[in-house]
Amino acid sequence: MTDTSINAQSQTGEAQFGDYFALLKPRVMTLVVFTALVGLLAAPVPVHPFIGACAILFIAVGGGASGALNMWYDSDIDAVMRRTQKRPIPAGKVTRDEAFAIGITLSVFACVFLGLATNWFAGGLLAFTIFFYVVIYTMWLKRWTPQNIVIGGAAGAFPPMIGWAAATGGVSVESVLMFCLTFMWTPPHFWALALFMRNDYDNAQVPMLTVTHGRRATRVHILVYTILLAILAVGTAFTAVGGPVYLAVAVVLNALFVKGAIQIVRRNEDMSEADNFAAERKFFKLSLLFLFAHFGAILVEALLRQFGMGGW
Amino acid sequence: MSFQPEHELHKRRFGRNLGLGLVLAAFVAIVFGMTMVKLTRGGLGPKPATQEAGQ
Numbered sequence: 001m002t003d004t005s006i007n008a009q010s011q012t013g014e015a016q017f018g019d020y021f022a023l024l025k026p027r028v029m030t031l032v033v034f035t036a037l038v039g040l041l042a043a044p045v046p047v048h049p050f051i052g053a054c055a056i057l058f059i060a061v062g063g064g065a066s067g068a069l070n071m072w073y074d075s076d077i078d079a080v081m082r083r084t085q086k087r088p089i090p091a092g093k094v095t096r097d098e099a100f101a102i103g104i105t106l107s108v109f110a111c112v113f114l115g116l117a118t119n120w121f122a123g124g125l126l127a128f129t130i131f132f133y134v135v136i137y138t139m140w141l142k143r144w145t146p147q148n149i150v151i152g153g154a155a156g157a158f159p160p161m162i163g164w165a166a167a168t169g170g171v172s173v174e175s176v177l178m179f180c181l182t183f184m185w186t187p188p189h190f191w192a193l194a195l196f197m198r199n200d201y202d203n204a205q206v207p208m209l210t211v212t213h214g215r216r217a218t219r220v221h222i223l224v225y226t227i228l229l230a231i232l233a234v235g236t237a238f239t240a241v242g243g244p245v246y247l248a249v250a251v252v253l254n255a256l257f258v259k260g261a262i263q264i265v266r267r268n269e270d271m272s273e274a275d276n277f278a279a280e281r282k283f284f285k286l287s288l289l290f291l292f293a294h295f296g297a298i299l300v301e302a303l304l305r306q307f308g309m310g311g312w
Numbered sequence: 313m314s315f316q317p318e319h320e321l322h323k324r325r326f327g328r329n330l331g332l333g334l335v336l337a338a339f340v341a342i343v344f345g346m347t348m349v350k351l352t353r354g355g356l357g358p359k360p361a362t363q364e365a366g367q
Contacts, residue, residue: 014324017331050349054342117346 019093023071024064031291032063032159037177038295042241042302047118047167054117055166059159062110062126064135066155067101070095073138080204083197085200103134118166125165129158140153143205145211153186154179160295174241181236181294184229188222188261189287194282195219195264196277219265224285228262230254233294243311245304246297253290260286 036059040052041119047055071078071089075096078084088094107130115123137152145151157179164175173231194201195209195218201208234253237247260283304310322329 015328017328020328021331048349048353050345054346057342113342 002221011021015088015093019088020098020102022070023099024061024086025067025070026064026104028067028156029060029064031156033060035178035182035291035295036159036163038061038299038302040173041163042160042178042298043164043167043173045167045169051117052166055114055122057162058114058117059126059162059166060109060181061106062114062130064158065103065106065110066130067185068099068106069130069134070138072099072103073134074142074238075099077204077206081197081198081200111269114162114166119169121169122162122166125158125162129162132158143154144207146207147208148207149190149209150187153183153190154202156186157182174239177232177239177241178234178295178298181229182291183292184225184232185287187225188229188257188267189291191218191222191225192264192284192287193282195272196280215269219267223258223261223265226258231257238312241298241301243301243309245300246294249293249297253286253293256286257290262274 032135033056040047071087074084075089079090084090089096089099103195103233107127111123111127111130111233113123131157133152136243137155138150141152145147160178160182161171164178165171191209194208201211201275207210209221213221234247234250236242237250242250260279263279264283272278272280301310
């Protein structure tokens, strides 16, 4: 949302277009769009460019719709947490009913049109992803178990599978590997965030690992998941979607990621507070680069393969 | 011929209406584009994966 729209809002008290767009979590959407695009382009079946672009748009709209439904259900939590207080509902710009109506409408639109544009398996998988994120994660897991982010992470891991399904009409080992990559990446990414956002989850009474098992246990969990992720990420290099470029990226980034996790586990709260959680913040930023670089490398391998290079 | 002065509501909702108008225009363009692609490829149903792979 721009400054202009904020000013307009404060002057008129009426939601602007940007406020409704903010319901779709545009920053999260970039991850959805990119990973879905990689899934679509890495698939061995060529897709018409216009249909491919439409498929990515519908997947993005579906992801955004689930974000709107998440904001509708979690508006009480969002109002308490510093990180989410400026979202359209707690900021008083959009009502809960509006968010619900937009979320449901866009969900149906995205699934139906993805089905029409590509195939009904992809449309169904998008519908399941929205269901998983809104019902399984938001309504059930998030407020109930410290494993919320572990299981709920599956919702964010589906887009490359949907992209792959849009091209092929099905699921394969390669698309499952791309799913696993995001699935295993999610817990350390969010636990690092929970460490440096400190009291946010406590205040909102969300049972994050930092709240239920303590910050020490969270640091250990980050290291364990990072090691498991490294094995998976480097191992993927030797599958059909991997290759030398991917291997080089995976080795470098996983070495840095494991090093960051070891640094986190060696620190205690006093050390972290002394430098305002510098290592945790650095690890979180690296995690963003980590995912984009891995999927970027899969995309490079797929493009090279078209010219008779790439892969093993 | 005189035009009625623009109501304050129209000014207030200009950004919102413009955004919605653009979204609707994009929607029409997408449906038209998809229809054209489907028709020129010889059928409105999705092609089986194996058939496309062989192309």
